[in-house]
Amino acid sequence: MNTYAKLLIRLQPSGRQLLQQQQQHEQIASSLPTVFSSVRKASSGTTLEYDTPKAYKLHMLEKGPSTHVSCNREEGLEYYKKMQVIRRMEASANNMYKSKLIRGFCHLYSGQEAVCVGMKAAMDKNDSLITAYRAHGWTYMMGVSVTGILAELTGKKTGCAEGRGGSMHMYAPNFYGGNGIVGAQVPLGAGVAFAHKYRGESNVCIALYGDGAANQGQVFEAYNMAKLWSLPCIFVCENNGYGMGTSTARASANPNFYTRCEYIPGIWVDGMDVLAVREATRFARDWCTSGKGPMIMEMATYRYFGHSMSDPGTSYRTREEVQDVRKSRDPITSFREKVIEANLATDEEFKNIDNEVKKIIEDAENHAQNDPELHVDELYSHVYSMRPENFKIRGCDNFTFKEISK
Amino acid sequence: MNLPFRHLFRTVPKCSSFFSRRHVAHFTFFKDQPDPSHGPTKEMNLCQTIQNALDITLGNDHTAIVFGEDVAFGGVFRCTTELRSKYGADRVFNTPLCEQGIIGFGIGVAVAGATAVAEIQFADYIFPAYDQIVNEAAKYRYRSQNLFNCGKLTIRAPWGAVGHGALYHSQSPEAQFMHTPGLKVVIPRSAIEAKGLLISCIKDDNPCIFFEPKILYRSAKEDVPIKEYTIPLSKAQVIQEGSDVTLLSWGTQVHVLREVAQMAAKENISCELIDLRTILPWDVDTICQSVSKTGRLLISHEAPITGGVGAEIAATVARECFLNLEAPIERVCGYDIHPIPHVFEPFYFPSKWRCLEAIKRMMNF
Numbered sequence: 024m025n026t027y028a029k030l031l032i033r034l035q036p037s038g039r040q041l042l043q044q045q046q047q048h049e050q051i052a053s054s055l056p057t058v059f060s061s062v063r064k065a066s067s068g069t070t071l072e073y074d075t076p077k078a079y080k081l082h083m084l085e086k087g088p089s090t091h092v093s094c095n096r097e098e099g100l101e102y103y104k105k106m107q108v109i110r111r112m113e114a115s116a117n118n119m120y121k122s123k124l125i126r127g128f129c130h131l132y133s134g135q136e137a138v139c140v141g142m143k144a145a146m147d148k149n150d151s152l153i154t155a156y157r158a159h160g161w162t163y164m165m166g167v168s169v170t171g172i173l174a175e176l177t178g179k180k181t182g183c184a185e186g187r188g189g190s191m192h193m194y195a196p197n198f199y200g201g202n203g204i205v206g207a208q209v210p211l212g213a214g215v216a217f218a219h220k221y222r223g224e225s226n227v228c229i230a231l232y233g234d235g236a237a238n239q240g241q242v243f244e245a246y247n248m249a250k251l252w253s254l255p256c257i258f259v260c261e262n263n264g265y266g267m268g269t270s271t272a273r274a275s276a277n278p279n280f281y282t283r284c285e286y287i288p289g290i291w292v293d294g295m296d297v298l299a300v301r302e303a304t305r306f307a308r309d310w311c312t313s314g315k316g317p318m319i320m321e322m323a324t325y326r327y328f329g330h331s332m333s334d335p336g337t338s339y340r341t342r343e344e345v346q347d348v349r350k351s352r353d354p355i356t357s358f359r360e361k362v363i364e365a366n367l368a369t370d371e372e373f374k375n376i377d378n379e380v381k382k383i384i385e386d387a388e389n390h391a392q393n394d395p396e397l398h399v400d401e402l403y404s405h406v407y408s409m410r411p412e413n414f415k416i417r418g419c420d421n422f423t424f425k426e427i428s429k
Numbered sequence: 430m431n432l433p434f435r436h437l438f439r440t441v442p443k444c445s446s447f448f449s450r451r452h453v454a455h456f457t458f459f460k461d462q463p464d465p466s467h468g469p470t471k472e473m474n475l476c477q478t479i480q481n482a483l484d485i486t487l488g489n490d491h492t493a494i495v496f497g498e499d500v501a502f503g504g505v506f507r508c509t510t511e512l513r514s515k516y517g518a519d520r521v522f523n524t525p526l527c528e529q530g531i532i533g534f535g536i537g538v539a540v541a542g543a544t545a546v547a548e549i550q551f552a553d554y555i556f557p558a559y560d561q562i563v564n565e566a567a568k569y570r571y572r573s574q575n576l577f578n579c580g581k582l583t584i585r586a587p588w589g590a591v592g593h594g595a596l597y598h599s600q601s602p603e604a605q606f607m608h609t610p611g612l613k614v615v616i617p618r619s620a621i622e623a624k625g626l627l628i629s630c631i632k633d634d635n636p637c638i639f640f641e642p643k644i645l646y647r648s649a650k651e652d653v654p655i656k657e658y659t660i661p662l663s664k665a666q667v668i669q670e671g672s673d674v675t676l677l678s679w680g681t682q683v684h685v686l687r688e689v690a691q692m693a694a695k696e697n698i699s700c701e702l703i704d705l706r707t708i709l710p711w712d713v714d715t716i717c718q719s720v721s722k723t724g725r726l727l728i729s730h731e732a733p734i735t736g737g738v739g740a741e742i743a744a745t746v747a748r749e750c751f752l753n754l755e756a757p758i759e760r761v762c763g764y765d766i767h768p769i770p771h772v773f774e775p776f777y778f779p780s781k782w783r784c785l786e787a788i789k790r791m792m793n794f
Contacts, residue, residue: 126593126771239557268502269499397772402776
């Protein structure tokens with residue numbers, strides 16, 4: 024049965040609509056580059072399948088992840104929706120920051136969505152994860168709602184850390200944050216991986232860091248420990264090309280971050296292709312959980328915004344470069360095109376998803392702007408665990424003591 | 430930062446209206462007057478003054494180098510602008526993101542004879558380098574019986590609360606380094622002070638850590654002498670003389686205490702205000718002389734109270750001036766929580782109100 028017949032069955036449109044759709048389809052088909060012809064040929068109408076021969080580079084590995092990737096309609100729409108939520112959520116954070124509703128630091132993930140969505144799709148629900156400060160996308164993927172994230176940014180009680188943490192300190196079960204100091208989270212990740220192994224769990228810990236952090240000494244200390252003790256740890260370098268304002272070429276003697284360790288195998292992955300990311304993560308996860316020790320992955324991705332809200336992002340790269348990536352490599356639009364091309368969904372359905380996403384974000388923004396803040400007595404809470412008898416926190420001078428309740 | 434607007438709102442912040450809350454600065458900057466013997470001046474703010482001091486250093490000392498994260502384009506606070514174009518890429522250069530490596534490298538280069546000015550991007554990030562500073566830099570001369578030393582090393586780092594820095598861009602770690610003999614720790618309160626103190630640190634034959642109050646980078650505008658001048662280290666400055674109570678602090682908090690002194694004067698309390706300037710080795714004599722005269726001492730700092738610099742000063746002064754004290758020594762400092770939680774920042778500060786209350790307690794003791 025050909026694809027047009029399938030379309031007929033699925034959509035039951037009127038004759039004129041069908042004609043329009045046919046014409047539209049031909050127009051898309053003629054304007055797409057030839058890589059998409061491989062999408063059409065392989066896809067059977069219920070799945071999106073294609074080959075990604077250039078999506079991986081291997082270090083110390085004979086065989087890598089499969090270069091033939093696929094997903095079904097449900098997965099396709101789910102990944103699109105999740106990526107779109109993150110994109111819109113970051114845009115909302117950007118706007119709120121500019122209107123001074125969010126203060127402090129804010130590092131946006133826009134452009135890198137395929138990494139977190141793709142990786143999470145391959146993760147088991149009990150896998151752990153730890154990352155640095157560009158954490159909003161990951162926080163969402165690890166189970167925190169958009170409200171939890173945006174309210175945390177505006178410092179409200181409904182935020183995931185009740186407003187105490189802010190942008191860089193968001194947490195969730197199995198998600199260890201959200202860390203401000205560059206590179207400090209990587210040895211922690213090795214430790215969490217050790218806990219999984221010790222408890223006999225078939226889970227991994229994914230420790231993410233950036234291209235700037237890849238030059239921190241403690242990262243190499245973590246590599247050594249992970250290999251020595253064969254820990255189920257996947258070290259992932261989210262290489263977006265710039266460590267704040269410094270390009271990888273100017274910061275790293277060896278900018279091939281997946282080869283940085285001569286005793287741990289590595290995979291470079293095209294981080295803008297969500298299915299390639301998923302496939303590579305599956306491979307890495309299988310490697311680690313089968314007792315072969317740690318693995319390093321480098322996700323080649325890109326961030327559209329600057330390093331943080333105080334960085335316009337154009338003093339160390341041209342606007343043309345950013346626009347170029349948006350046009351040719353954007354993870355969301357390129358995935359959407361592939362899904363449409365494979366006839367898994369239509370433009371109309373995507374528009375509906377976009378509207379749903381818009382509503383989710385609006386509702387979250389509402390909460391983020393109007394929910395109450397944390398009570399000032401929380402200033403003293405959670406410094407220590409289980410307070411000893413009569414323990415008081417000393418205040419600003421010798422006579423002020425605060426009895427704390429937690 | 431909208432600091433000029435903040436001066437218009439002198440009210441105590443209320444936690445319910447978050448619009449006005451964020452526009453109130455916790456201090457007012459008081460300008461110093463330049464020493465007329467230092468010659469012609471130019472209006473500069475703190476970051477321009479630091480740049481000027483480094484410019485003079487690189488110009489006079491051909492072995493001087495400036496390095497750190499992002500210093501080449503001017504640094505995240507623009508303290509090193511134009512130095513690279515003026516002195517070349519082999520003298521002003523970026524390092525990768527590795528604090529331990531930066532300071533370790535700095536120590537090596539200083540031991541070998543170059544004047545090294547290392548920048549740590551925020552004082553909060555100095556901790557990966559803590560081992561290098563405490564175990565290598567501070568002990569070099571001692572353990573080699575003066576055969577080697579890294580006195581030519583100066584470490585600069587932006588320091589202290591900034592209004593929105595939260596936990597990792599607001600710390601004041603001077604107490605962590607005060608506990609390490611062999612180092613010198615210096616904190617200026619203004620642009621004029623900063624230039625003299627920084628040049629002194631660079632010329633000093635011991636490894637120095639120079640903390641720059643980041644909230645003052647733009648707001649501390651003064652007429653700074655253009656030529657090179659130094660301010661002696663380990664010498665506190667009596668900014669204002671008084672007879673009833675000695676107020677002691679450093680950095681941004683000095684400006685808070687200046688305002689406190691004004692408020693206290695309205696209640697007929699005469700305050701003597703001292704800027705400590707050098708945290709280690711600190712000027713015991715000036716402080717003790719002052720406390721012997723007034724009989725009361727208030728120490729104030731942003732860092733948490735337990736184990737802060739105020740603790741060491743209070744213990745020493747209590748011993749030296751015991752019989753002269755009219756009231757127990759007061760320390761008005763940050764709470765014993767982590768400096769500074771973003772959403773609670775206005776509540777954390779040792780504000781002028783708390784300081785005034787402490788003064789009144791001492792007067793009524």
